[in-house]
Amino acid sequence: MTDDxxxxxxxxxxxxxxxxxxxxxxxxGVARRAxxxxxxxxxxxxxxxxxxxxxIGYGADLATTGFxxxxxxxFLRAQGAPxxxxxxxxxxxxACVEGRRRGVxxxxxxxxxxxxDALWWADMTTTPTGKPxxxxxxxxxxxxRYGPDHIVSASVAESTPELVAAADRTETVARLAGVEVx
Numbered sequence: 001m002t003d004d005x006x007x008x009x010x011x012x013x014x015x016x017x018x019x020x021x022x023x024x025x026x027x028x029g030v031a032r033r034a035x036x037x038x039x040x041x042x043x044x045x046x047x048x049x050x051x052x053x054x055x056i057g058y059g060a061d062l063a064t065t066g067f068x069x070x071x072x073x074x075f076l077r078a079q080g081a082p083x084x085x086x087x088x089x090x091x092x093x094x095a096c097v098e099g100r101r102r103g104v105x106x107x108x109x110x111x112x113x114x115x116x117d118a119l120w121w122a123d124m125t126t127t128p129t130g131k132p133x134x135x136x137x138x139x140x141x142x143x144x145r146y147g148p149d150h151i152v153s154a155s156v157a158e159s160t161p162e163l164v165a166a167a168d169r170t171e172t173v174a175r176l177a178g179v180e181v182x
Contacts (some may be wrong), residue, residue: 030054030122030126037170037173042115057071070095084111091108092120093159139160
């Protein structure tokens with residue numbers, strides 16, 4: 001890792017997701033969304049870096065448990081990434097619910113901060129092709145894409161109150177900090 005954590009994170013994401021162009025489009029969009037609200041959190045660079053890295057566990061070379069938040073966080077830990085960055089990736093977008101359903105423990109504590117909320121907001125307000133959307137539209141898209149019987153759908157349905165609350169908190173914090181949210 002270098003002093004330029006955002007540049008490093010972008011490079012890692014592009015490498016890990018090079019064979020998954022649609023996933024990379026989503027990640028690029030999440031990084032853009034995170035940059036929009038970065039001025040409202042305690043560590044703007046960490047937020048944008050986490051946005052770049054949140055889905056790297058989908059990369060074929062990283063998949064060990066089959067649960068991308070944990071696989072991504074484990075890879076980052078092996079690379080010497082800061083603990084907080086690993087924890088943000090491991091816990092993004094209420095991953096604890098799907099982890100529980102899959103029987104894959106998340107070994108990093110969820111920090112429950114505005115930065116964490118902003119990462120969830122950025123992920124859950126970005127379409128699979130990287131376009132901005134609303135949290136409710138994104139949840140509906142995930143449920144439709146996976147179908148009613150899939151573990152992802154069940155996890156997102158259970159997580160909806162937390163996801164919406166995190167998005168609402170982020171938009172409030174951003175407005176209070178004078179950051180325009182679109």
